[in-house]
Amino acid sequence: MSEQPDTVIDVRNVVKTYDEGRTRALDGVNFQVERGEFVSITGPSGCGKSTLLHAIAALERPDSGTIYVNGDEITSQRDLSRYRARSIGLIFQLHNLLPNLTASENLQVPMYETDLSASARRRRAEELLALVDLGDKAGKRPTQLSGGERQRVAIARALANDPGIILADEPTGNLDSKAGQQAMAVLRNVQRQQAVTLVLVSHNRQIAAAADRTVYMLDGKIAEGDAAASERRA
Amino acid sequence: MSFTFFIFSNLLRQKVRTGLTVLGISIGITTVVALGIFVNSAKAATEELILAGGADFAVGRAGSADLTFSTLTADDLAALREYDEVEHVSGVLMAISKVGSNPYFFQFGIDPNDLDFFEAPLVEGETLAAGAENQIMLGDGAAGQLGAEIGDTVEIRDLSFVVVGIYDTGATTFDGGAILPLAAVQDYERKQGLVTLAYIHTRSGTEVQALADRIEEEHPNLATLVDLADVGDVDQGLQILDAVNLGITILAVFIGGIAVMNTMVMAVFERTREFGILRALGWRTRRILQMVLGEALLLCLIAAVFGSILAVALTQMIVLFPTVSAFITPHYTLDVFLRGLAVGISVALLGAIYPAYRAARLSPAQAIRYE
Structure with a gap:
């Protein structure tokens, strides 16, 4: 008996506008991601790919349409902090690590929203740093790390609360090609080891091509890619 | 962390x-x-000042703007002595003038006979002699500040006083000043027959607050000072x-x-x-x-x-x-x-x-x- 894959992210007819409706960032987007899948969203600047990611991360509220994550509708929920803390891990183009904290302390920041004790948070941070091959850099501040290392700390931070979904917004956009490849290798490795669902936004088609499936966006719409997913589910 | x-x-x-x-x-x-x-x-x-000399309470003129501006007459003191519960009334005239380098040197004029009741424990020397006019007792703080010893002379208002005793009451204001014969202070302050406060020693078993209340009721121009809360009646400072x-x-x-x-x-x-x-x-x-x-x-x-x-x-x-x-x-x-x-x-x-x-x-x- 074959297992039917779960749809963990289900975006239905989502519209998001800015400038009092003059700019249509998302124009009726339908998009699904299955559990454990690595999906990349690519397209030119301003096509709406980051807006779509932010909507899934509940950082932006759509004007209309619905988004289900793990079967729960997130678009109508009032307080989404718990969802962001427990269900998803975010990686940004810039590492966005706090400069006054060490790598280990930065990893513990999302864990304040859990019941973990200080020692448990520290142990978890050490495990995650080892996972991204930075076990020896726990006490280093961001300024003492290379760009690639900082982004690997950011990848580890996204896993802090053991989320099922990682959302990465141009994670290599601020790195040189070598550091970018290394970061992608770590991300891919982590995604496989931790069996998490990974949605990655990149304007770089080469980076996007590392995914199991690539979705192309243009003018706020899915131009190609998601139809294939629909077919696969069918 | x-x-x-x-x-x-x-x-x-x-x-x-x-x-x-x-x-x-x-x-x-x-x-x-x-x-x-x-x-x-x-x-x-x-508070130390109103309960000085081991008194149970003090009495001043009601409505005075400052404690040192309070003035009581001999009649007031006599009226206080009439209460059966009152064992002794010591009238004290306070004065402030420059002595040595201190421009605010406190002087307490007390009848030497009252020093049997008004406690000023001696550290050195003796108390003022009855009828003495030119004797002075210095607080230990004042003695230290003036560098004065027994037998030395202290000048106040161009008058000379011989140091006969040094006392320590534990009250800063008292110990930073001096005790002089009441008549001498009244004389140079030109306040004959007047004192600033009356210090009341009551007989044992007396309800102090009840007595103080009765005095105020029967003498509305007097203010009794049993504790710090009463000071506002005679001092706005x-x-x-x-x-x-x-x-x-x-x-x-x-x-x-x-x-x-x-x-x-x-x-x-x-x-x-x-x-x-x-x-x-x-x-x-x-x-x-x-x-x-x-x-x-x-x-x-x-x-x-x-x-x-x-x-x-x-x-x-x-x-x-x-x-x-x-x-x-x-x-x-x-x-x-x-x-x-x-x-x-x-x-x-x-x-x-x-x-x-x-x-x-x-x-x-x-x-x-x-x-």
């Missing part, structure tokens, strides 16, 4: 700004605490000091509040993107509020500790001046430091509410895009 340590580490990101803000608030808290110490010290000195202290406390809270608000608003503006990231990482608005308020609170608690230490150092420095130490011994009571702490907490809350509210209200997506 605890959340408190995380908050503390945020303060260290702008060390100069944090340091200057702490310094600014500390100065306000130093003022409040130092003033509080002096007000309490003045109250303690006044302490009430004025209390009012000044309250005014300065309120000013310190507002000025400090603005300083904290300035610091925290700048911190919140600078860290807008960071707040967006924290929200994106799952932080609730409540935790953002806790962080901003916590930073302000920690800032002000550091300032409260620093300001209180500074206030103690300052009061210790001030009492090095003999003119101050003659009146006041600093009294470091818990309530004064708690007031400093309360000022710190009020400053933090007043200054951080708006920045914390602003930080918590930020839209995560907008904050992340903030440059």
Whole structure:
């Protein structure tokens, strides 16, 4: 008996506008991601790919349409902090690590929203740093790390609360090609080891091509890619 | 890493700004605490004064603006002596004039015969002789300040007095001054027949408060001073000091509040993107509020500790001046430091509410895009 894959992210007819409706960032987007899948969203600047990611991360509220994550509708929920803390891990183009904290302390920041004790948070941070091959850099501040290392700390931070979904917004956009490849290798490795669902936004088609499936966006719409997913589910 | 340590580490990101803000608030808290110490010290000195000589209570003229302006006549003293419960009445005339380098040297004119009741424990020498006119007893503080010993002469108002005794009552004002024959003080003060206060020693078993109440009822022009709360009846000074202290406390809270608000608003503006990231990482608005308020609170608690230490150092420095130490011994009571702490907490809350509210209200997506 074959297992039917779960749809963990289900975006239905989502519209998001800015400038009092003059700019249509998302124009009726339908998009699904299955559990454990690595999906990349690519397209030119301003096509709406980051807006779509932010909507899934509940950082932006759509004007209309619905988004289900793990079967729960997130678009109508009032307080989404718990969802962001427990269900998803975010990686940004810039590492966005706090400069006054060490790598280990930065990893513990999302864990304040859990019941973990200080020692448990520290142990978890050490495990995650080892996972991204930075076990020896726990006490280093961001300024003492290379760009690639900082982004690997950011990848580890996204896993802090053991989320099922990682959302990465141009994670290599601020790195040189070598550091970018290394970061992608770590991300891919982590995604496989931790069996998490990974949605990655990149304007770089080469980076996007590392995914199991690539979705192309243009003018706020899915131009190609998601139809294939629909077919696969069918 | 605890959340408190995380908050503390945020303060260290702008060390100069944090340091200057702490310094600014500390100065306000130093003022409040130092003033509080002096007000309490003045109250303690006044309380010592109204219960001096082992008296059960004192009596002054009702409605006097200042304790030293109170004047009682021989008739008043006679009226007090008529009460059966009263064992002894000592009339004391207070005067202040320059002696040595001290421009505010306290002199207490007492009938030498009253010194059997009015306790002024001798450290050295003897008490004033009955009928003596040119003898003086110095408090141990005054003797030290004047460098005077038994047999030396002290000049007051161009009159010479021979030191016959040195006493220690434990009351700062008394020990920083001198006891002279009542007639001599009345003479050079041109207050014949008048005294400032009457010190009442009651017979054993007397209900002191009941007697004091009865005296006031039967003699409305007299004010009985059983404890510090009664001093307002004959002295507005302490009430004025209390009012000044309250005014300065309120000013310190507002000025400090603005300083904290300035610091925290700048911190919140600078860290807008960071707040967006924290929200994106799952932080609730409540935790953002806790962080901003916590930073302000920690800032002000550091300032409260620093300001209180500074206030103690300052009061210790001030009492090095003999003119101050003659009146006041600093009294470091818990309530004064708690007031400093309360000022710190009020400053933090007043200054951080708006920045914390602003930080918590930020839209995560907008904050992340903030440059």
